[in-house]
Amino acid sequence: MLKKSDPALRGPRETLVSLKGAGVYRGGRWLVRNVEFDIARGEIVTLIGPNGSGKSTTARSAIGVLKPDEGSVWRLPGLRVGYVPQKLSIDWTLPLTVARLMSLTAAHNASEIAEALASVGISHLAGAEVQALSGGEFQRALLARAILRKPDLLVLDEPVQGVDFAGEVALYDLIGRIRDETGCGILLISHDLHVVMASTDTVICLNGHVCCRGTPQSVAASPEYHQLFGARAAGTLAVYRHDHDHTHLPDGRVLHADGTVTEHCHAGDGHHGDHTHDHGHGHGHGHDHEGGGHAR
Amino acid sequence: MGTGMGMGMTMRGAAMLDDFFTRALIAGIGLAVTTGPLGCFIVWRRMAYFGDTMAHSALLGVALAFLFEINLTVGVFIAAAMVSGALLVLQRRGALSTDALLGILSHATLALGLVMVAFMTWVRIDLMGFLFGDILAVSRLDIALIYGGGAVVLAVIAWLWRPLLAATVNEELARAEGMAPERSRVVFMLLMALVIAIAMKIVGILLITALMIIPAATARRFAATPEQMALMASGIGAVAVAGGLFGSLEFDTPSGPSIVVAALALFLVSLLPYSAFSRRGSAADGNRMP
Numbered sequence: 054m055l056k057k058s059d060p061a062l063r064g065p066r067e068t069l070v071s072l073k074g075a076g077v078y079r080g081g082r083w084l085v086r087n088v089e090f091d092i093a094r095g096e097i098v099t100l101i102g103p104n105g106s107g108k109s110t111t112a113r114s115a116i117g118v119l120k121p122d123e124g125s126v127w128r129l130p131g132l133r134v135g136y137v138p139q140k141l142s143i144d145w146t147l148p149l150t151v152a153r154l155m156s157l158t159a160a161h162n163a164s165e166i167a168e169a170l171a172s173v174g175i176s177h178l179a180g181a182e183v184q185a186l187s188g189g190e191f192q193r194a195l196l197a198r199a200i201l202r203k204p205d206l207l208v209l210d211e212p213v214q215g216v217d218f219a220g221e222v223a224l225y226d227l228i229g230r231i232r233d234e235t236g237c238g239i240l241l242i243s244h245d246l247h248v249v250m251a252s253t254d255t256v257i258c259l260n261g262h263v264c265c266r267g268t269p270q271s272v273a274a275s276p277e278y279h280q281l282f283g284a285r286a287a288g289t290l291a292v293y294r295h296d297h298d299h300t301h302l303p304d305g306r307v308l309h310a311d312g313t314v315t316e317h318c319h320a321g322d323g324h325h326g327d328h329t330h331d332h333g334h335g336h337g338h339g340h341d342h343e344g345g346g347h348a349r
Numbered sequence: 350m351g352t353g354m355g356m357g358m359t360m361r362g363a364a365m366l367d368d369f370f371t372r373a374l375i376a377g378i379g380l381a382v383t384t385g386p387l388g389c390f391i392v393w394r395r396m397a398y399f400g401d402t403m404a405h406s407a408l409l410g411v412a413l414a415f416l417f418e419i420n421l422t423v424g425v426f427i428a429a430a431m432v433s434g435a436l437l438v439l440q441r442r443g444a445l446s447t448d449a450l451l452g453i454l455s456h457a458t459l460a461l462g463l464v465m466v467a468f469m470t471w472v473r474i475d476l477m478g479f480l481f482g483d484i485l486a487v488s489r490l491d492i493a494l495i496y497g498g499g500a501v502v503l504a505v506i507a508w509l510w511r512p513l514l515a516a517t518v519n520e521e522l523a524r525a526e527g528m529a530p531e532r533s534r535v536v537f538m539l540l541m542a543l544v545i546a547i548a549m550k551i552v553g554i555l556l557i558t559a560l561m562i563i564p565a566a567t568a569r570r571f572a573a574t575p576e577q578m579a580l581m582a583s584g585i586g587a588v589a590v591a592g593g594l595f596g597s598l599e600f601d602t603p604s605g606p607s608i609v610v611a612a613l614a615l616f617l618v619s620l621l622p623y624s625a626f627s628r629r630g631s632a633a634d635g636n637r638m639p
Contacts, residue, residue: 159511
């Protein structure tokens, strides 16, 4: 299903979406203002920012689900979007198997569907009802559905929510592979402030406006990032690592690989980067960690 | 001789339509086949109360039809469509919750209809017939309306099936992937208004929603896909209509409530422990994917 093509061999990358000074005003306040960025074919753009910083709003205006109240959003005419929304609850009364979910917005033949399910590793769930899936399985199913459309632009709003750590790594690998093999553009909203997928080209740090942007390394080094996420985050915009040295216990404590149990993660713990649950930042917003457990 | 037989058949067929019960049966089954798929969408979209509100506005439509001397079915369709439009506008203003808006509109339109009918002393209206259905009142024109209207409703649902279903699952997803969920919603409401208009005579204003929802809810237990559920709901509805009408004839009960009671009986049967159906269920699962 995925056609092999090296994005590096193409000429100048075609712009898919372009936001210019875009802002969305709802309920008496600006959710985001003055957002500017482009997404080109073959590019991965990751939006990070605290809760309520306008990540989803920005992504939704980029694909035309929301109309911006100021500025403009340009989309390539005929742009084909594959969308994995942040929240999707399917009423129990709707009998929907995973295989049927694949053809929700367009018809696909059985072999394409089987291939897409295999690529996200849930072939065995084709006949399962979607309501019976775990959070991680459901996210994979939604991702399979989105890539089946062979989209020009894939928009993933917290695609790894509810996925355990090993699954998270596998999904990020898969997303990178989809970009490499199909050359589509990807707009990714990260569920974790400090952890960004390794193959991201551009990180955009939002907090009601664009705070800073650049490669993961340059954003991690920028003073705006430090101001937004606090001094303790300094230098730790972690590019995704595979080490997994601690486990969160149900009571909120942390079990480390060496067997010790502490109240919080340590700054050097794997997979969170510098993970703290209570850091403030320059713009006065609180932030609570929104990792797993929000599947549906 | 062949010609003679054909004529005989035709005459017998015509005589059959002279029988009020046969007319009611034909009309009712046609109606149930139509309400099945529509009812599934009402259940999936959690719009039962919304359907009830539109149905209640039918009496206002009846009163207006008498007042302006237009066709009853047309009057009911217009009233139901206007109420759903009003609801969309009020929802968008967001001053009250949808639940409260429905409560207001549902009872306000019913009360307005009742008051207007009471004022119109110059027309004799069989209120019970409108509220609970009257099989004696089903004419050949009604049969034509039900089958014509029903064909339109089913054709539109079949044509818009994918966008309607996609918008039911998630409106934003549907919009992001190039569908028009707003259009689906408006079309869906117009279809509902049309079904209410043609269903009024058989099941009555107060019970129309039941004929849409109960067969769909019954079908849920046995369906593996949305398409199966829609077809099963049509079949179950047709059985309920037939059973209810026979009961109505046998026990001299009003037709609408009898049909709903029959539908309820089927629904209760569907709640029986699954083991009773497992043999059939596993046979049906045979060609499903693992």
